[in-house]
Amino acid sequence: MDLIDSYLTANGPRFVSDLIAYARFPSVSAQPQHAGDLVACAGWLADRCRAIGLTTVVHPTSGNPIIVAKTPGHDPKKPTFVVYGHYDVQPPEPFELWDSPPFEPVVKGRDVFGRGISDNKGQHLAHLNAAEAWLRSGRELPCNLTFLIEGEEEVGSTALYGFLPAHKAGLACDAVVISDNGIPTLKHPALTYALRGIAAMEVRLDGPARDLHSGIFGGSVENPAMALCQLLGKMRDAKGRITVPGYYDDVVKLSAYERRQLAKLPSDPERYRRFLGVPQLFGEAGFTHEEQRSARPTFEINGLTSGYQGDGSKTIIPSWASAKLTLRLVPDQKPAKVIKAVTAHLKKLCPPSVKLTVTPGHGGAPYLVSPKSPFAQAALRALRSGFGHEAILTREGGSIPIVSAFKQHLKADTLLLGMALPDDNPHSPNEKFSLDAYASGMRMSAHLWPELAAAAGK
Ligand code: BES
């Protein structure tokens, strides 16, 4: 491995300029005006894949292109691993909260700032760089690698859901590797063995046929905004428990082993409180904040809309009010079942003075894989080699719904090997990626392939 490690070190500065070039593309999948930027970004990545010797195809889709890039000379005697990532990024707004423009990446100390730099460009680029090190240093990779990089992860991976069953022969593999998540600190590299799922929905209450004068009519007619606040307020009690009947029925209890693992995380509630900028921490009673944010389900309001939002005041009773919700789910909760239970509860509690409409949105199942499997153990060893510290086991609160589709269509488990740090600000202003995490991530990836190949026992 020395040859490969020194290749990575020697090429470190170029890998940083590549990352900066990649993060300059405003590949915002949610915003139609960036469609061309997504195509250009995919083109840049495909060129990079070809430059390191991967056989690369850019597949057009109904949405953004999907890139499939393979190590040359597929050897059926060797195991195959798919590395998944996404080149699309979240919208950068609000611009005024960024210290530097989101698509003009800058290095400050040991961090690079830019939208999408850790979620997810830097993390899959680290894997590509490690593959380059193997291919260029003339060492024979002990496995076949297939890079699968899509451009719609941040908006639900629509094209990829269709692409997977249609291309499952070309994507056949022994396991999938994803680095699109985080680790607690650089000294605590982690294998993430569980992710939360998600169920999205919109709730709308319609009241009077038009906005009304609140002085002339107020008191004699329901205010939909007030009714929505009261209705949603009943969904969670003061102790942070969701009150929807049956909500917790399928929740698998944390084992004593898992609770001990999670307790190993460097956790300091007061530091966490300051980091979040809240006057007091809040969470479901009886669980640590690490457990609350990774192993317990939630009911979140992501957006509330009603009435007048402009300057000054406008004395009206709004005609309608609506809320965008997402519920984070844990194993073995099912998005459709949870949406049904929530809808029934909303219907039961909604006052007859307004009309309720519930529109279900996207959903993704939670994910859980055994941390004791030979692949998981191999990954823990690679994390140790890459980061220079003993690796731990974590669960994460975010969702990567496509992992369930990998299991369904490719029959493969996913190893989640994050490189992002808790203060990387994904989906927020001033997103960043640590250059130390980038370098350690490349080393981890380089060491991963012999470890996984040995564990596959082919
Ligand atoms: N990289 C994240 C998911 C993630 C973040 C997993 C942190 C684990 C820890 C991904 O890009 C993302 O943001 N996913 C969305 C999915 C949703 C839109 C279906 C999420 O979790 O909100």
Ligand code: ZN
């Ligand atoms: Zn994201």
